[in-house]
Amino acid sequence: MRIFVLLAASLLFAQAAFAEPVGSPIPVGIAVGQTTNVALFGEEQVNGAKVAERMINEKGGVGGTPIKLVFQDTGGDEAGAINAFQNLISRDKVVAIIGPTLSQQAFAANPIANQAKVPVVGPSNTAKGVAQIGEYVSRISAPMTLVAPNALKRALAVNPNIKNVAVVYAQDDAFNVSETGIFQEAIKGMGLNIALVQKTSVKDTDFTTQVTAILGAGVDMVVMSCLAADGGNMVKQLRQFGYEGLIVGGNGFNSPNMYPVCGKECTGVIVAQAYSPKADNAENNAFVPVFKEMFKKDPAQFSAQAYTSVKVVVDALNEVEQSTGKKVADMDTAELRTALNAAIISSSYETPLGEIVLDADGEITQKTFYVSQIKIAEDGKTGIMELLP
Ligand code: 1QQ
Incomplete structure (x- = not known):
């Protein structure tokens, strides 16, 4: 007691x-x-x-x-x-x-x-x-209307000679369909040429068909709207098949859990964010x-x-x-x-x-966005989003 x-x-x-x-x-x-x-x-x-x-x-x-x-x-x-x-x-x-x-x-x-x-x-x-x-x-x-175009602007700052662009999107996912529309509008608005559009599925693991078409088109930039697992695998295959140009990813690329999927091939991918741990x-x-x-x-x-x-x-x-x-x-x-x-x-x-x-609709207004470039560490599994200036 x-x-x-x-x-x-x-x-x-x-x-x-x-x-x-x-x-x-x-x-x-x-x-x-x-x-x-x-x-x-x-x-x-x-x-x-x-x-x-x-x-x-x-x-x-x-x-x-x-x-x-x-x-x-x-x-x-x-x-x-x-x-x-x-x-x-x-x-x-x-x-x-x-x-x-x-x-x-x-x-x-x-x-x-x-x-x-x-x-x-x-x-x-x-x-x-x-x-x-x-x-x-x-x-x-x-919404990606506010975030996605930032990544394209930065990509152009990294390589001002970009002219021809390939666009990729997972056609069975509402966000990716929405995001690619925003990307495509922004690409045209910047005076760039969409040389080809390739459709994928969030369930895909083999991207040979799309990668072959992209390599054949000789583009300077690939802009991808995919989720993390499919997107990570496609980036890996693009690099392994020899694509050397810039890659811009959308919001589906914002997870470090994608890094073990694509390994060192993810280094250099440009992604826009709504957050930075450095804020x-x-x-x-x-x-x-x-x-x-x-x-x-x-x-x-x-x-x-x-x-x-x-x-x-x-x-x-x-x-x-x-x-x-x-x-x-x-x-x-x-x-x-x-x-x-x-x-x-x-x-x-x-x-x-x-x-x-x-707002009254429940829609967000946010002031600050970021653009980063992925850098994968030696272990091929971890990495950082390095903020682009
Ligand atoms: C959406 C997204 C995804 C990338 C969330 C993980 O932005 O489905 O709207």
């Missing part, structure tokens, strides 16, 4: 000392791809979200109530995303869903959350139209050291965006407590979801991506 009292007292003391929040945790759903090729992105998203959960709860959660992330693997397709969303909405009664990983999945699963009046924050959906799926859908991932703002300066301590590496874009998504939901939960004068934990789930969505949109947030604004 005495031991129990002592234990209880010391636990209480520990809680007070570290200002740990108390009470039943607030469930926040994380529906990203933790299996299939999409896990190359999903793993980074899970890491970023876990850092947010830890940092937020260490600071007292939402007015003293901790948050709890509820992870549901979406796999890589639409059916997996729909299933994960349904579980989070009905079984886990989450206040909001962060996910899914792909725009392709968002177009299928987000309408279900929208119908159920559950706020969705897209952590990595960059295709045109995602934020406009419905009232309950927003995103913190800048000097208070939020990023707090986020990076904790991420490094937990995962022994710098956070990449998808980790920072997942962290940002959790922060947006928590900032909005705090806003709900302030504007209603109620504790979130005491609110009815449906009432809370609606109030939370209203708080998420039409607000600005301090994040590792810098200050971001979500």
